[in-house]
Amino acid sequence: MSGSLSVVGLGPGSPQQLTPEALDAVASAEDFFGYFPYIDRLNLRPDQRRHASDNREELDRARAALAMAAGGRKVCIVSGGDPGVFAMAAAVCEAIDAGPVEWREIELSVVPGVTAMLAVAAKAGAPLGHDFCAISLSNNLKPWSIIERRLIAAAEAGFVMAFYNPISKARPHQLGEAFDILRRHLPGSVPVIFGRAAGRPDEAIRIVNLAEAEGGMADMATCVIVGTQETQLIERAGERPLVYSPRSWPGPKGTAAASAEGKEAK
Ligand code: SAH
Numbered sequence: 001m002s003g004s005l006s007v008v009g010l011g012p013g014s015p016q017q018l019t020p021e022a023l024d025a026v027a028s029a030e031d032f033f034g035y036f037p038y039i040d041r042l043n044l045r046p047d048q049r050r051h052a053s054d055n056r057e058e059l060d061r062a063r064a065a066l067a068m069a070a071g072g073r074k075v076c077i078v079s080g081g082d083p084g085v086f087a088m089a090a091a092v093c094e095a096i097d098a099g100p101v102e103w104r105e106i107e108l109s110v111v112p113g114v115t116a117m118l119a120v121a122a123k124a125g126a127p128l129g130h131d132f133c134a135i136s137l138s139n140n141l142k143p144w145s146i147i148e149r150r151l152i153a154a155a156e157a158g159f160v161m162a163f164y165n166p167i168s169k170a171r172p173h174q175l176g177e178a179f180d181i182l183r184r185h186l187p188g189s190v191p192v193i194f195g196r197a198a199g200r201p202d203e204a205i206r207i208v209n210l211a212e213a214e215g216g217m218a219d220m221a222t223c224v225i226v227g228t229q230e231t232q233l234i235e236r237a238g239e240r241p242l243v244y245s246p247r248s249w250p251g252p253k254g255t256a257a258a259s260a261e262g263k264e265a266k
Contacts, residue, residue: 002105005069009082009113010038014199017114025111033065033087056089056098062095064123069106082115086136086164095155116223120195123205125234125242127193127225131159132245137174138165144174151178155185160231160245162259163224167215175224176215177200182226186210191233191243193225194218207241 006025011017026032029048031037036052044050053061061077079087089110095242096103101110122126134152137147155162166175179192188211196204198217206217210226218224234242 002102003072003074003092004107004109005065005070005077006109006111007077007083007092007116008111009084009087010041010078010080011114012081012116012119012199013041013197013203015041016198018087019111019113022113024110024112026076026078027040028074028197030074031065031068032076032078033061034078035080036195038080042078042104058091058111059095062088062091062238063099064093066095066103068097070100070102071230079113080116081119082113083110083113085115085134088147097111103264111215114199115193116164116198117225119198120162120193120205120225123198123203124193124207124225124242127160127227127231127244128162129193129247130230130249132162133159134162134164136164137167137178138171139174146189147178148149148181149183155182157183157232159230159240160228163226166218168220169203173215175218179210179213179215183210186226190229191231193230193243195225196222198212198223206241207243210244 006024006029009020011019015026016054026042032042032048034052039052045108046154050079056214060264065075065077069226077083078089079089081087083089087220092108117128135147135150135154163175163178188209190210192208192210192213194217208217227243227254230250231243231245
């Protein structure tokens with residue numbers, strides 16, 4: 001008999017940003033896998049079992065959860081933010097792809113969550129209001145040369161960028177290098193948002209411009225958003241500035257397109 005596996009996003013940290021769907025999935029599961037600080041956020045009942053593990057063993061954890069679900073248990077894997085954004089849902093799919101055929105019969109659900117860049121963007125205003133991309137700066141799973149190429153391509157294409165995994169003890173220089181690369185392709189006035197621990201009690205939001213941005217301004221709990229030439233900063237007395245990327249492209253063409261689109265949806 002096959003059980004079930006739900007891969008659940010817990011949001012960035014605040015209990016208010018945990019969806020009712022995620023709470024239901026947690027309430028109906030028996031066995032829990034995930035990085036222990038995430039499992040610690042849940043008030044599990046005594047009958048619910050935790051199988052916490054180190055954050056780096058994603059594929060092993062996915063296989064262990066699938067094997068348990070294949071044995072008939074109701075299993076839940078938790079991720080911070082959204083499980084499909086640099087997190088466990090892809091590891092589960094990869095494990096199913098390469099795993100025994102029985103794993104394809106497991107009832108699988110992926111429950112979305114508020115991803116870090118959305119929580120950080122909301123604190124700053126609307127920096128993701130125009131086209132954007134998300135890049136993990138970790139070269140644990142891909143070469144740094146690919147990351148460099150993507151940074152240049154994104155800057156040249158005019159995307160706002162959200163950086164996940166910006167820096168770690170093992171990778172202390174990459175964010176600084178990323179800023180150096182971007183300074184060669186973007187004006188120094190571009191706003192950069194450092195959103196640390198969004199939604200948690202130790203949340204800290206800092207806004208600087210690209211000319212001043214340094215790697216040391218972030219840690220592993222930070223999502224960094226880099227604007228474009230079009231991204232605007234509104235100073236406010238006694239408040240953090242508002243940062244936004246206008247919906248319409250500057251100039252007559254963008255203005256016309258924006259007003260047509262504005263009639264359809266907001
Ligand atoms: N699945 C997660 C991302 C996992 S990758 C999500 O959707 O948010 C881990 C990275 O996410 C961290 O290095 C950091 O860049 C970012 N991150 C996770 N939680 C965060 C938070 N509360 N505030 C800011 N950044 C966060």
